[in-house]
Amino acid sequence: MGVEKVExxxxxxxxxxxxxxxxxxSSCDETAASINKNGLEVLSNVVSSQVDLHKKFGxxxxxxxxxxHLELLLPVIDQALVEAGIDFEDLDAVxxxxxxxxxxxxxxxxxxxxxxxxxxxxxxxxxxxxxxxxYANFIENPEIKKPLLCLTISGGHTDLLxxxxxxxxxxxxxxxxxxxxxxxxKISRFMDLGYPGGPAIEKAAxxxxxxxxxxxxxxxxxxxxxxxxxxxxxxxxxxxxxxxRGNEIDKNDLAASFQEAVVDSLASNxxxxxxxxxxxxxxxxxxVAANQRLREVIGERLAKHKLKLYYxxxxxxxxxxxxxxxxxxxxxxxxxxxxxxxxADPALKL
Amino acid sequence: xxxxxxxxxxxxxxxxxxxxxxxxxxxxLSLKRKHSEKLLPLIEQIFSLLEIKPKDLEAVAVSIGPxxxxxxxxxxxxxxxxxxxxxxxxxxxxTLEIMAAGVESNYILSMLDARRQRIYYSFYKSNFGNNNxxxxxxxxxxxxxxxxxxxxxNDFKKEEITVIGEKTTEVSEVLKANxxxxxxxxxxxxxxxxxxxxxxxxxxxxxxQEDNIYELKPAYLKKPQxxxxxxxxxxxx
Numbered sequence: 001m002g003v004e005k006v007e008x009x010x011x012x013x014x015x016x017x018x019x020x021x022x023x024x025x026s027s028c029d030e031t032a033a034s035i036n037k038n039g040l041e042v043l044s045n046v047v048s049s050q051v052d053l054h055k056k057f058g059x060x061x062x063x064x065x066x067x068x069h070l071e072l073l074l075p076v077i078d079q080a081l082v083e084a085g086i087d088f089e090d091l092d093a094v095x096x097x098x099x100x101x102x103x104x105x106x107x108x109x110x111x112x113x114x115x116x117x118x119x120x121x122x123x124x125x126x127x128x129x130x131x132x133x134x135y136a137n138f139i140e141n142p143e144i145k146k147p148l149l150c151l152t153i154s155g156g157h158t159d160l161l162x163x164x165x166x167x168x169x170x171x172x173x174x175x176x177x178x179x180x181x182x183x184x185x186k187i188s189r190f191m192d193l194g195y196p197g198g199p200a201i202e203k204a205a206x207x208x209x210x211x212x213x214x215x216x217x218x219x220x221x222x223x224x225x226x227x228x229x230x231x232x233x234x235x236x237x238x239x240x241x242x243x244x245r246g247n248e249i250d251k252n253d254l255a256a257s258f259q260e261a262v263v264d265s266l267a268s269n270x271x272x273x274x275x276x277x278x279x280x281x282x283x284x285x286x287x288v289a290a291n292q293r294l295r296e297v298i299g300e301r302l303a304k305h306k307l308k309l310y311y312x313x314x315x316x317x318x319x320x321x322x323x324x325x326x327x328x329x330x331x332x333x334x335x336x337x338x339x340x341x342x343x344a345d346p347a348l349k350l
Numbered sequence: 351x352x353x354x355x356x357x358x359x360x361x362x363x364x365x366x367x368x369x370x371x372x373x374x375x376x377x378x379l380s381l382k383r384k385h386s387e388k389l390l391p392l393i394e395q396i397f398s399l400l401e402i403k404p405k406d407l408e409a410v411a412v413s414i415g416p417x418x419x420x421x422x423x424x425x426x427x428x429x430x431x432x433x434x435x436x437x438x439x440x441x442x443x444x445t446l447e448i449m450a451a452g453v454e455s456n457y458i459l460s461m462l463d464a465r466r467q468r469i470y471y472s473f474y475k476s477n478f479g480n481n482n483x484x485x486x487x488x489x490x491x492x493x494x495x496x497x498x499x500x501x502x503x504n505d506f507k508k509e510e511i512t513v514i515g516e517k518t519t520e521v522s523e524v525l526k527a528n529x530x531x532x533x534x535x536x537x538x539x540x541x542x543x544x545x546x547x548x549x550x551x552x553x554x555x556x557x558x559q560e561d562n563i564y565e566l567k568p569a570y571l572k573k574p575q576x577x578x579x580x581x582x583x584x585x586x587x
Binding site for chain 2: 056057064074077078108111112115116117118119120339340343
């Protein structure tokens, strides 16, 4: 791999020059390509969604998604180049998501990016999809002040990150068992409230009393880690005990009390970090960031520290390539390039 | 014409560079599931060893299966991008045809294992006396039970048939038991050779038969399982 780097070296720019990156994304059911100039400036952002194709199956079918990605690959790249008004020769680097996601889909744009890198002799950048969702915030709000904290929460992860600047982050804490979104899903299924669990519990909680049941909050000492499995067990024990006593359970009260315990755990850890790290702003990302009660509680507590809370607008929550291109730019500045042997990692973590 | 042949349809990763009538280099590596990690580094390596730059390429030939869907998409994606960036000819070739074109015989049954006693097959007649011949497909590409093969080939019972590819022992036994005249090939011919792929690609492209890279896709031969299940569920009602 040393060979590639030597050849690139003469051509690698620094941040004073304009840097154009073609970014590609195919980790789930959107085939996407974008051109980013200097990271946060999005010259084009083409997303071809396959949502309708998978609807009748009640979920994304990996093989159908992979077939569609291959079909849409060249059209989305062409459109991204045309809309940005540039050609292949103008590119400084090419980036693709390499995980997490569906392996068959990931391999389509990852292979394409490798071939572009080899063909044009430009650096290849492998981007973590979760980091992409965080950087979607910075595209939308370039004025966000650094340093900052980011709480990224979804069905697959719960991470508290510290950013000195946008060139990298430090993981302060993460869940030691279930992800927050996973806890919502499990409890929702247990209570027969439906799937996905987040919105289902949030809806039931609106009609419930959040102080009805005092569920435990995990105490992990000095760390910034999270834990939700104890809470999950407490909810299940509560329900079983009440049923044995022949008492009727108010699902709305249960949902509201459970949600409050999750929100409180997330918010408390975040505020603890705010105090220690003297940050200028706080950012939420991931599917659970859509929870209104979470935004409300964190917003109120941050207001006491005169800090503003940022969260992504709905349209940037869907997968797109511009967010991958934004991450790629900072990796470019750090010379964080991938070898042509990089493989897709379906279970990639931050 | 400088052509690159790329085959990722089976466990074999095949790469070949051919310039006009000269085979410049060829890899055939049994890599199982490592195609995604190995393909681009190996292309870079073969270019570097032969002192060729990607922009020197004038054409690409790529196998389109049957084979592993994920493997096929890796090779075809690479071919599409090379075709798009350098505006060069691209031709997709059946994996069964690559194997058939590698042997010299009148009638050829080319096969890949489709698991559970099934095979993917094509049946070819070839005019192998000529240089650079192209096999003529008589049957397939399709999948069948091994036990169905005597019926499917019934019209050719009097001809000498060469079997090639995977499952040749099992299929030969079944055909011989039904009084077919069967030849088997030397072991090294039973894989899709990258040099043959490159040669076929060059010949088809010379004849003006190239593919549109926007439409090029694997020969899937099978609908996604979810689609089959869905159709069964709703056509029975």
